[in-house]
Amino acid sequence: MTSEVVTEFTVNGQAVRLDLDPRESLLDVLRERLGLTGSKKGCDHGQCGACTVHVDGRRVVSCLLPAVQVNGRSVRTIEGVAGPDGALHPLQQAFVDHDALQCGYCTPGQVMSGLACIAEGNAGADDDIREHMSGNLCRCGAYPGILAAVRAAAGRREG
Amino acid sequence: MTDTEESGDRTAHPWPPVERTPRVGAREKVTGAARYGADHAPPGLAYAIPVVATAGKGRITGLDTAEAAAVPGVLLILSHLDDLGIAPAGYVMADGYAFQSLQPLLDDRIAYRGQPIALVVADTLVAAVHAAGLVRAAYDEEPFAVELDAAGTETVLQEEALPLPFLADVVVGDADGAYERSPLRVDAVYETGPQHQVPMELIGGVAEWHGDTLVVHEGTQSAGALRGGLARQLGIDPDRVQVITPYVGGGFGQKNSLQPHLAPLAVAARRLGRPVKLVLPRAHTFHAASFRPVSRHRVRLGADRSGRLLAAIHEVDQQASRRDLLPATYTEITSRLYGISSFRGRQRHVRTDVQTPGYMRAPFEHPAAFALESALDELACAAGRDPVELRLSNDAGADPVTGKPFSSRHLAACLRRGAELFGWAERPPDPGSMRETDGTLVGWGVAAGAYPVMTVPVLARLRARADGRVLAEVGGHEMGQGITTALARAVAGDLGIGVDRVDVVVGDTRVVPHHLTAGAWGTNSTLLAVHAALLELRARLGVPREGPVDVAAAVAAAGRSAPEQDGAEVVAEALTKGPGQPPEAVDRMRAGLVAPAGPEYPGHVAFSFIAHFAEVRVAPAAPRVRVSRVVSVADCGRVASPVTAEAQVRGAVVWGIGAALSEHSEVDPRFGGFVNADLADYVIPVNADVGRIEVAFVGEPDFTLNPTGVKTLGEVALVGVAPAIANAVFHATGRRPRSLPIRVEDLL
Numbered sequence: 001m002t003s004e005v006v007t008e009f010t011v012n013g014q015a016v017r018l019d020l021d022p023r024e025s026l027l028d029v030l031r032e033r034l035g036l037t038g039s040k041k042g043c044d045h046g047q048c049g050a051c052t053v054h055v056d057g058r059r060v061v062s063c064l065l066p067a068v069q070v071n072g073r074s075v076r077t078i079e080g081v082a083g084p085d086g087a088l089h090p091l092q093q094a095f096v097d098h099d100a101l102q103c104g105y106c107t108p109g110q111v112m113s114g115l116a117c118i119a120e121g122n123a124g125a126d127d128d129i130r131e132h133m134s135g136n137l138c139r140c141g142a143y144p145g146i147l148a149a150v151r152a153a154a155g156r157r158e159g
Numbered sequence: 160m161t162d163t164e165e166s167g168d169r170t171a172h173p174w175p176p177v178e179r180t181p182r183v184g185a186r187e188k189v190t191g192a193a194r195y196g197a198d199h200a201p202p203g204l205a206y207a208i209p210v211v212a213t214a215g216k217g218r219i220t221g222l223d224t225a226e227a228a229a230v231p232g233v234l235l236i237l238s239h240l241d242d243l244g245i246a247p248a249g250y251v252m253a254d255g256y257a258f259q260s261l262q263p264l265l266d267d268r269i270a271y272r273g274q275p276i277a278l279v280v281a282d283t284l285v286a287a288v289h290a291a292g293l294v295r296a297a298y299d300e301e302p303f304a305v306e307l308d309a310a311g312t313e314t315v316l317q318e319e320a321l322p323l324p325f326l327a328d329v330v331v332g333d334a335d336g337a338y339e340r341s342p343l344r345v346d347a348v349y350e351t352g353p354q355h356q357v358p359m360e361l362i363g364g365v366a367e368w369h370g371d372t373l374v375v376h377e378g379t380q381s382a383g384a385l386r387g388g389l390a391r392q393l394g395i396d397p398d399r400v401q402v403i404t405p406y407v408g409g410g411f412g413q414k415n416s417l418q419p420h421l422a423p424l425a426v427a428a429r430r431l432g433r434p435v436k437l438v439l440p441r442a443h444t445f446h447a448a449s450f451r452p453v454s455r456h457r458v459r460l461g462a463d464r465s466g467r468l469l470a471a472i473h474e475v476d477q478q479a480s481r482r483d484l485l486p487a488t489y490t491e492i493t494s495r496l497y498g499i500s501s502f503r504g505r506q507r508h509v510r511t512d513v514q515t516p517g518y519m520r521a522p523f524e525h526p527a528a529f530a531l532e533s534a535l536d537e538l539a540c541a542a543g544r545d546p547v548e549l550r551l552s553n554d555a556g557a558d559p560v561t562g563k564p565f566s567s568r569h570l571a572a573c574l575r576r577g578a579e580l581f582g583w584a585e586r587p588p589d590p591g592s593m594r595e596t597d598g599t600l601v602g603w604g605v606a607a608g609a610y611p612v613m614t615v616p617v618l619a620r621l622r623a624r625a626d627g628r629v630l631a632e633v634g635g636h637e638m639g640q641g642i643t644t645a646l647a648r649a650v651a652g653d654l655g656i657g658v659d660r661v662d663v664v665v666g667d668t669r670v671v672p673h674h675l676t677a678g679a680w681g682t683n684s685t686l687l688a689v690h691a692a693l694l695e696l697r698a699r700l701g702v703p704r705e706g707p708v709d710v711a712a713a714v715a716a717a718g719r720s721a722p723e724q725d726g727a728e729v730v731a732e733a734l735t736k737g738p739g740q741p742p743e744a745v746d747r748m749r750a751g752l753v754a755p756a757g758p759e760y761p762g763h764v765a766f767s768f769i770a771h772f773a774e775v776r777v778a779p780a781a782p783r784v785r786v787s788r789v790v791s792v793a794d795c796g797r798v799a800s801p802v803t804a805e806a807q808v809r810g811a812v813v814w815g816i817g818a819a820l821s822e823h824s825e826v827d828p829r830f831g832g833f834v835n836a837d838l839a840d841y842v843i844p845v846n847a848d849v850g851r852i853e854v855a856f857v858g859e860p861d862f863t864l865n866p867t868g869v870k871t872l873g874e875v876a877l878v879g880v881a882p883a884i885a886n887a888v889f890h891a892t893g894r895r896p897r898s899l900p901i902r903v904e905d906l907l
Binding site for chain 1: 181182184185186187188189190191192194195197198283284285288289356357358359360361387406407408409411422438440441573638639640641717782802803805806807809810811812814837838839843844845846847849851852
């Protein structure tokens with residue numbers, strides 16, 4: 001039996017203290033312990049991006065991150081993106097406006113990557129967006145809409 | 160309740176112009192609020208993980224679970240050593256419910272590598288995963304075959320093995336004689352490899368018992384099949400099974416039937432008295448569900464010197480499992496895409512040691528179109544004709560197979576409009592004639608596609624509420640294709656209320672029975688039922704058959720005139736089925752069995768059509784192919800929901816890029832199974848792989864087919880994308896791809 005590790009971190013601004021098995025991924029802790037099921041499991045191998053969250057402002061695939069490693073850190077998930085009044089973040093609204101989704105399963109990860117793509121300064125040209133959004137698979141093929149949504153939220157026109 | 164077959168009464172009930180309604184459910188999806196099957200987490204939840212066979216075929220001679228059982232937190236290990244009390248569910252295409260007839264965990268037989276041999280259940284997911292890795296199996300291995308040409312395969316003729324009229328070989332005229340007499344001939348073999356659907360949502364969900372009722376939360380395209388199949392497997396009344404699947408994280412055919420993990424999961428939940436969640440590891444999904452089988456096509460085309468088709472012969476071998484035969488309908492479209500007076504089709508099955516292959520988006524039509532549309536490109540070259548002109552000059556009037564009229568056919572309009580949008584007139588005919596200054600070769604290709612329009616039985620119930628809202632409860636599933644948007648749009652448009660005043664419930668067997676949603680028949684079939692239910696609702700509300708309705712006022716008035724109703728709502732139901740379908744089709748739908756009508760209907764045959772135009776760029780050093788631009792124009796009848804319809808076509812183009820250039824499930828004859836069983840090695844397109852995609856629709860309603868004028872779209876959208884890309888690769892390079900995916904080494 002693996003001994004549990006006390007882990008303290010914040011999720012969407014809320015303090016969390018959990019006794020964790022070191023083998024538990026951040027994704028499974030978010031989904032199975034904290035009820036934050038917006039982050040999705042599509043591969044559990046860091047290959048699809050559906051589980052993307054921000055840790056201390058940087059995007060990570062939460063399925064590959066042992067949850068004990070976020071001790072003392074700040075985690076932001078898709079549930080923490082809209083305003084407290086429910087108002088959509090401009091990127092979320094852009095996803096709706098540009099129909100940047102179909103089944104919706106990859107969408108939380110796409111939004112988290114899109115936020116990071118813009119914050120990293122990688123939304124300056126369409127090819128940059130395509131490249132820096134390519135860690136997030138979308139089997140429905142909503143890529144043109146995702147490109148348009150990130151471009152719009154970055155305040156750019158087509159090109 | 161109305162039970163209508165086809166209300167031809169369309170003039171009295173015109174459809175309002177369709178607005179660009181945003182996707183229903185988008186807000187829930189961008190905020191993470193949408194709840195998929197495995198998002199369900201009831202108190203006391205336990206976790207299951209399967210163990211799978213590492214032998215290619217044989218028998219389990221020993222299964223050691225002692226070490227696994229000793230892992231703290233492990234609750235249960237199910238295997239064939241146990242008596243699970245599970246009956247067969249039957250193969251979905253043989254009056255059953257499951258993707259294959261084999262139910263694992265019932266005996267010691269191993270039919271293919273990757274077959275589940277045990278199910279470990281534990282208090283926590285980490286304990287279940289750890290313990291599953293400690294289960295040891297010994298095998299008595301037998302020789303196996305996983306490739307079409309391997310020793311030990313068995314080939315059977317479809318019309319002998321599956322003696323059903325709609326599966327007989329298509330024979331029109333004397334195709335062999337006409338081919339021999341043709342001055343221009345093409346004779347080539349085309350092949351498409353095995354592929355997997357890989358929807359982003361993993362297979363899995365939660366099984367829990369509420370008393371003697373089994374409740375299943377799992378993403379599926381066929382809640383009715385899960386209900387009926389689990390009832391059959393567990394020996395309980397179907398009314399004691401509830402399947403809840405409001406959002407499905409992509410289906411593409413993978414989730415079109417009962418998967419074999421669910422019955423053991425239900426047994427585990429019952430034994431433990433706890434809900435159990437199972438999310439299959441991605442690697443397992445490559446063997447736990449169906450896949451697109453290998454298909455090999457010999458196509459012979461005969462034409463006169465101008466390229467007018469005189470004969471076509473299309474012979475197909477499709478990979479099968481040892482147990483089940485997936486009914487193949489490749490020649491259904493190749494016999495009809497063009498006006499070919501003499502056609503002969505032949506479809507065979509090659510039995511191999513795999514799980515039963517099945518449906519993956521445009522399961523037969525995508526490979527068939529790759530073969531036919533590539534051959535047609537070869538014919539255009541031989542005839543010295545422009546590929547668009549060649550297709551236009553071979554357009555069909557009536558259906559070449561039955562002689563019946565098409566309900567509607569606008570393939571020529573798709574080709575003409577697409578050529579215009581693409582700028583096809585600028586295309587130089589010779590391969591290799593478009594080259595950029597850095598040496599990049601550019602090629603333009605065209606291909607057409609068709610897909611049968613099928614219709615299934617649907618029950619729709621509308622509840623008009625005192626607050627002015629309308630709730631639509633419909634037998635269907637939302638896999639992302641936009642069915643809820645189309646339904647909400649239809650109700651709102653008919654009653655003249657805002658789309659935000661309409662709630663649509665799909666994917667819930669507690670509310671209405673559910674037929675499988677696949678074959679692109681979801682939207683047209685459910686719209687037909689909703690159309691009929693709206694007429695019934697208007698009658699019950701006492702309002703005219705058309706025009707805006709003040710729902711709140713009408714409900715209040717109806718409550719005053721019929722005090723036996725509680726005044727809170729007025730309910731109307733309609734049950735529709737395809738034209739000419741027998742009443743038994745409705746019984747089958749209620750039982751969760753498949754019951755599609757079409758594409759041959761009493762007075763006509765019905766197909767959707769599409770034309771794709773692709774531009775590829777082939778790098779000069781290593782000839783890597785990139786798709787820089789695609790134009791697609793579809794004839795899907797009336798467009799029920801423009802926003803989601805366009806998304807369906809764009810998404811299908813992305814699928815076609817994957818099919819043409821990267822997706823291939825690799826097999827190793829030494830080991831069996833599929834070896835690239837993850838999302839890093841099974842390569843689907845990413846954002847950077849996708850260039851510009853332009854989508855347009857003919858938009859001509861098909862009121863011959865049904866009163867809504869809607870045909871189908873989700874499948875036809877993929878048909879022809881891959882050959883358009885392959886033909887563009889030929890135009891760029893002069894090398895003819897005859898096998899998918901097209902690899903760099905094919906072009907060296």
